[in-house]
Amino acid sequence: MIKIVKSEKSWIESNAVDQLKKISTLKGIIKAVGLPDLHIGKTPVGASYMTKDIIYPHIIGNDIGCGIGLFSTGFKKTKFKIDKSVKKLEKLDMLEYTSDSIKNIDFPFKEKLGTIGSGNHFAEFEEVNKVYDEKALNEIGINKNEIYLLVHSGSRRYGEYILNKYIKEYSCQNGLELGSDAFNEYMNEHNKAVEFAKLNREIIAHKISSCVNSKENKKLLDSVHNSITPKKIQDEIHYIHRKGASPSDIGYVVVAGSRGSNSYIVKPTDNLLDYAFSVSHGAGRKWSRFGCKEKLEKVYSKKYVRQNNMKCNLIYSDKNVIYEEAPEAYKNIERVIQDMVDEKMIEVVASLKPLITYKK
Template identity: 60%
Template sequence: MENKVKVIQTEKSWMESNAIEQLEKVSELKGVIKAVGFPDLHFGKTPVGASLVTTDIIYPHLVGNDVGCGMALFSTGINKGKFKFDKVRGKLQRLEGLENVDISHLLEQVELPMKEALGTIGGGNHFAEFQQVDKIYDEAALKEIGLNKSEIYLLVHSGSTGYGEYILRKYIDKYSCQNGLRENSEGYKEYFEEHDKAVNFGKTNREMIAYRLLTTIGAKDSNKLLDSTHNSIAIKEHEGKRLYVHRKGAAPADIGYIIIAGTRGSNSYIVKPKANNLEYAYSVAHGAGRRWNRFSCKERLETVYPDKSKREKLLGSNLIYNDRRVLYEEAPEAYKSIDKVIEDMLGEDMIELVASLKPLITYKA
């Protein structure tokens, strides 16, 4: 390990200087031994698109208020030749909200706090998206995962919704956790107990979302093929020491194949991480990363697309939504180039490509 702070970018990569400064600042926290910013790094309450490794102490605020957030890929059993865009879009629009698909029989088997919120996508950049295989880079790996180029898949990005917010607020108020929780302290033990429940909540939530959407369109299959959590604290052993890997918008490099999301206007990628070491904080990028903050998106896009009707048609052509702000805040233009993010990681020999997935319909209602 050469330097405490490492930022994965090339000369052609665009990255906010204040995001790098923010990463450098949190790297000065007591116990931090490595801070890595990935090509999707951007400024937030704490650095987003980053992984920080500590010893002897944890910092829950570095993970944020959506512990357990991640992405899962599900099969549908629908051949792409039989996936009728207008028909599927119509079914999803008529649904008028995921809450209209009953999951009470599934919730009876769940023992988690706030389980009534399960099966909901949440706000921000969370989504569910029907996709098809676009390009295959590793046929054997694709087969190992259980994918084939003729089928439609569902990608779900969501987390612990209000439960994660409750956890962070509780430990800030009760233990001032933004100042750190020492290893094996009372706050540390309590936090990890709830943290692990939130990670389980996020995984279960993605499964419930998939159930609701796949039931709505009459899918024949619903196997979960991939699932990775990108907001969490993971424990690693290194040279006899216990390390705490804080991921905020960063995917694990130590669980096998993962999916890295693009935007609803660009492909997502299935990759095999190779960066399972301390130098890269045992992580890789999780997505495209924001270029614009949410508050400036509408003004920027009104300049790009001055004609209102044309603007809304272009931005919402493959999107199911009930909040008009989503058109602007989650527009593809508001994000970095996923292809550039992937290219930067390939340049660092951090990943191997398996396949790219093309977006068909994005659901955010």
């Protein structure tokens, strides 16, 4: 069964749909779902699959455990000085004190803990922009008058190492059968990578919060976008493969916007079996990173970039991120949210407005 969540106003490239259809033909796949942020990748991003008795590690890709966490800062909106915080963050070296904070941690590639990584990963200070459900916001523990930190990152080189290992040694792209040694070994390593990625987000949040002298650093929400998760359905275990998709069965989640646009806290509705228990994880790319600079260099001149008019308080080390992560390269987050609302997949709790984006 294939399901694509879209409306007449949505834009989903046909190549992404073709990718989804191709994967849906793999042995043991019961359901394939393309969410409103569906776009092309090595395997389609913004997709979720349900299997029985077999898993496909290549579907979720190399960034196992990639996800997004929302953390408190203790800053009141009226007390948070954006310009002052930007200056401090520009001087922050994420690797500077990593060794002290992870010396007692037992993980492969632990030197990568506390680093954001490239691509669409980021840390971002947010303010609550609009409240749709105050009761839900209170239930999460969010004060609409305070500042919050959103962290999007994954398992860094650890997840890549795991995927390459299982492709090379077990040809996992052909599937790993339930009960096999390869299945059990992969799931064990997969679960460790998920924990690595969660810890990575926590360490990133701690470093950035400390840099701006945040009063607190409490994790309020966390959702994983790339994973294989067992799910009991009618007394049988199925495996939900998510590639750039948020779980719908863990409570509230954040759906991230692109740079300069709002993100949303949403509450998935109950029993989204038809959608493989998943909702969109973000806006989804409209353009691939390749070619973004060529398309936007004339729009964003060097002088314009230098004057900081379009950076939206963006702190970065690779100037290509200006183009690759530009709002124009992404779909409209409001359209993605509305498509899910119309499908009765989610209820919107609040929108978050970005204040500072850190991508070093």
